[in-house]
Amino acid sequence: MPDRILSSSAALAEALHEEMERDETIFIVGEDLVAHAGIFGQFKGIPEKFPGRIIDTPISETCIAGCGLGAAMTGMRPLVDFHFSDFVTCGMDELCNQAAKIRYMFGGQVKLPMVVWCPDGAGLRAAAQHSQSLESWFVHMPGLKVVIPSEPADVKGLIKAAIRDDDPVMFFQHKKLFAKEGPVPEEEYVIPLGQAAVKREGKDVSLLCYGSGYYLCVEAAEKLAGDGIEAEVVDLRTLKPLDMDTVAVSIQKTHRAVVVHEACRTGGFGSELAARIQDELFDELDAPVKRVGAKDFPIPFSPPMEDFVLPNVSDVLKAVHAVTYR
Amino acid sequence: MPDDKKTLLELYRKMVAVRQFETMAGEHFAAGEIPGFIHLSIGQEASSVGVCSCLRKDDYVVTTHRGHGHMIAKGADLKRMTAELFGKRDGYCKGKGGSMHIADFSIGFLGANGVVAGGLPIITGAGLSIKLRKTDQVALAFFGDGACNRGPVHEAMNMAAIWKLPVIFVVENNQYASTTPMEYSCAIGDLCTRAAGYGMPGEKVDGNDVLAVRKAAATAVERARAGEGPTLLENATYRMKGHFEGDPQKYRKTEEVESWGEKDPVERFARVLTKKKILTKKLAASILKEVHSELDEALAFAQDSPFPAPEDAMNDLYSTMEGGSHA
Ligand SMILES: Cc1ncc(C[n+]2csc(CCOP(=O)(O)OP(=O)(O)O)c2C)c(N)n1
Numbered sequence: 060m061p062d063r064i065l066s067s068s069a070a071l072a073e074a075l076h077e078e079m080e081r082d083e084t085i086f087i088v089g090e091d092l093v094a095h096a097g098i099f100g101q102f103k104g105i106p107e108k109f110p111g112r113i114i115d116t117p118i119s120e121t122c123i124a125g126c127g128l129g130a131a132m133t134g135m136r137p138l139v140d141f142h143f144s145d146f147v148t149c150g151m152d153e154l155c156n157q158a159a160k161i162r163y164m165f166g167g168q169v170k171l172p173m174v175v176w177c178p179d180g181a182g183l184r185a186a187a188q189h190s191q192s193l194e195s196w197f198v199h200m201p202g203l204k205v206v207i208p209s210e211p212a213d214v215k216g217l218i219k220a221a222i223r224d225d226d227p228v229m230f231f232q233h234k235k236l237f238a239k240e241g242p243v244p245e246e247e248y249v250i251p252l253g254q255a256a257v258k259r260e261g262k263d264v265s266l267l268c269y270g271s272g273y274y275l276c277v278e279a280a281e282k283l284a285g286d287g288i289e290a291e292v293v294d295l296r297t298l299k300p301l302d303m304d305t306v307a308v309s310i311q312k313t314h315r316a317v318v319v320h321e322a323c324r325t326g327g328f329g330s331e332l333a334a335r336i337q338d339e340l341f342d343e344l345d346a347p348v349k350r351v352g353a354k355d356f357p358i359p360f361s362p363p364m365e366d367f368v369l370p371n372v373s374d375v376l377k378a379v380h381a382v383t384y385r
Numbered sequence: 386m387p388d389d390k391k392t393l394l395e396l397y398r399k400m401v402a403v404r405q406f407e408t409m410a411g412e413h414f415a416a417g418e419i420p421g422f423i424h425l426s427i428g429q430e431a432s433s434v435g436v437c438s439c440l441r442k443d444d445y446v447v448t449t450h451r452g453h454g455h456m457i458a459k460g461a462d463l464k465r466m467t468a469e470l471f472g473k474r475d476g477y478c479k480g481k482g483g484s485m486h487i488a489d490f491s492i493g494f495l496g497a498n499g500v501v502a503g504g505l506p507i508i509t510g511a512g513l514s515i516k517l518r519k520t521d522q523v524a525l526a527f528f529g530d531g532a533c534n535r536g537p538v539h540e541a542m543n544m545a546a547i548w549k550l551p552v553i554f555v556v557e558n559n560q561y562a563s564t565t566p567m568e569y570s571c572a573i574g575d576l577c578t579r580a581a582g583y584g585m586p587g588e589k590v591d592g593n594d595v596l597a598v599r600k601a602a603a604t605a606v607e608r609a610r611a612g613e614g615p616t617l618l619e620n621a622t623y624r625m626k627g628h629f630e631g632d633p634q635k636y637r638k639t640e641e642v643e644s645w646g647e648k649d650p651v652e653r654f655a656r657v658l659t660k661k662k663i664l665t666k667k668l669a670a671s672i673l674k675e676v677h678s679e680l681d682e683a684l685a686f687a688q689d690s691p692f693p694a695p696e697d698a699m700n701d702l703y704s705t706m707e708g709g710s711h712a
């Protein structure tokens with residue numbers, strides 16, 4: 060069957076329709092979900108099709124996360140909508156001290172099948188408190204899994220895997236990518252957590268990326284091809300568990316790597332990945348691993364400043380040229 | 386219907402069990418056998434036992450750092466509890482949790498919590514789950530007077546109230562949060578009055594009177610099971626020991642502690658039962674002996690259980706971890 064072209068939003072909604080149809084323990088809980096099917100329209104059709112299973116809450120992020128926890132511990136599969144990923148700070152105890160630790164500290168007595176759905180990312184002139192990319196906070200938290208899809212097909216396959224997973228999953232979806240379209244298979248499929256995808260093959264440099272960083276890399280790879288540099292684009296898709304095998308195979312081929320993400324560079328996932336690459340693949344490297352990320356500032360409001368702070372294609376190109384000096 | 390003799394004696398036996406468990410834990414903590422730190426509930430047995438006596442096995446309970454009594458009253462196995470406090474392999478959590486992070490999901494005990502007020506958002510979620518699954522279970526949270534000043538309490542009470550969740554909020558007002566007296570951190574005298582702010586009933590109960598606690602809890606549980614929503618109960622009580630074992634307790638006077646000693650809930654209930662001619666000296670002694678022999682067994686079990694292997698620290702983090710690595 061030929062793939063259809065769907066937006067990321069449509070891919071998410073389709074996956075949720077299918078999953079909620081399949082498993083009646085799944086429900087969605089968060090702020091302002093019913094009237095507009097989520098503030099981004101991301102749950103299109105669900106309020107009509109599954110009344111009572113998509114639940115509006117007061118503005119109470121701590122307790123919204125708590126709804127996920129308490130329900131997951133007692134036989135349900137909640138999807139917790141965090142409205143904007145920036146507001147995870149208001150539920151941080153529930154996510155980090157409770158969700159991440161409950162299974163472990165109780166000696167494996169319980170499963171915690173909950174998905175925390177976090178719309179993140181900049182570029183919408185939403186400024187400092189509505190634009191962040193905070194995934195690395197949660198990568199640093201044993202007990203959580205972290206998923207960040209880029210293309211619509213990944214959104215669909217990964218949200219299904221996240222929902223079916225028995226552990227708490229932080230699921231970040233970039234707001235600017237909701238409308239981005241791409242082919243999505245017609246048939247049923249799930250993309251297992253912990254599987255990166257080599258989305259463009261190349262022998263000269265590995266571009267390791269996820270989320271919005273993926274699109275920067277695709278564009279950069281096009282341009283580099285014109286200069287005779289063949290970049291391999293590896294979409295990590297899940298940061299935890301991390302598919303280090305796919306990263307290794309790519310670097311064994313290219314011997315050069317650039318990590319690209321929208322989150323600010325210092326303490327970003329690129330730092331962790333670069334460290335692991337030098338630790339595990341040092342002898343394969345012909346150049347230092349470069350990191351591309353936002354400058355270390357809050358996201359400013361005014362367009363010229365926001366664009367300046369965010370990483371762009373020319374940053375990726377510059378980094379690639381820096382590592383492909385031979 | 387008034388409680389029959391058997392029920393009353395069972396309440397008493399449970400209170401003695403909690404008291405003796407706590408006493409035993411204090412002794413073995415002092416002897417260096419229990420790692421970390423522990424918070425005892427001596428003086429608060431009427432609250433734990435009275436409330437849990439109204440619950441079914443499939444009802445949910447969360448508690449705090451001071452939760453041994455609640456767990457015993459909910460029906461936990463003393464052997465596995467003791468082993469957990471000792472950090473042993475056969476403990477409830479295989480030694481990963483300890484006193485403050487202990488749970489038994491088989492009896493609906495969804496966990497103690499090391500974070501003050503951490504249980505309240507969880508119990509709200511459990512209440513929502515009950516409502517979605519359309520069962521007649523209830524979900525109950527124990528928390529302290531100190532916890533009342535944390536934000537999650539507000540969110541939880543409001544949410545439970547708007548959705549009429551089958552949740553019961555039980556604040557054990559033991560007059561102190563660590564070194565801080567309740568009057569210092571709270572501008573109102575009775576915490577139960579906060580219930581009005583959420584549109585739910587609130588009641589202050591003599592928390593050292595097990596029958597009064599049981600009566601109030603029964604009403605709240607009935608309300609919750611009938612789909613009428615949450616209740617806030619304030620059990621006024623007193624922590625007769627320090628905040629933690631080893632607490633120098635410079636924040637309160639000996640006379641104050643002694644005056645509450647006269648209201649000791651276990652002795653008080655013994656007097657009530659004696660007056661009713663239900664409890665005799667002989668029966669009390671035999672109950673104590675029975676409890677001690679159970680505790681001796683639990684203690685032996687804990688002491689005989691091996692420590693976990695160091696690398697057992699790597700188990701139980703995730704239930705599934707396909708692909709990739711833990712690192
Ligand atoms: C969020 C948080 N803040 C502070 C602490 C440290 N702490 C542990 S128990 C406690 C006092 C709690 O008092 P209360 O809620 O009245 O319970 P009680 O100890 O009296 O049973 C404090 C401050 C904590 N564990 N969690």
Ligand SMILES: [Mg+2]
Pocket residue numbers: 529530531557558559560561562563
């Ligand atoms: Mg207190």
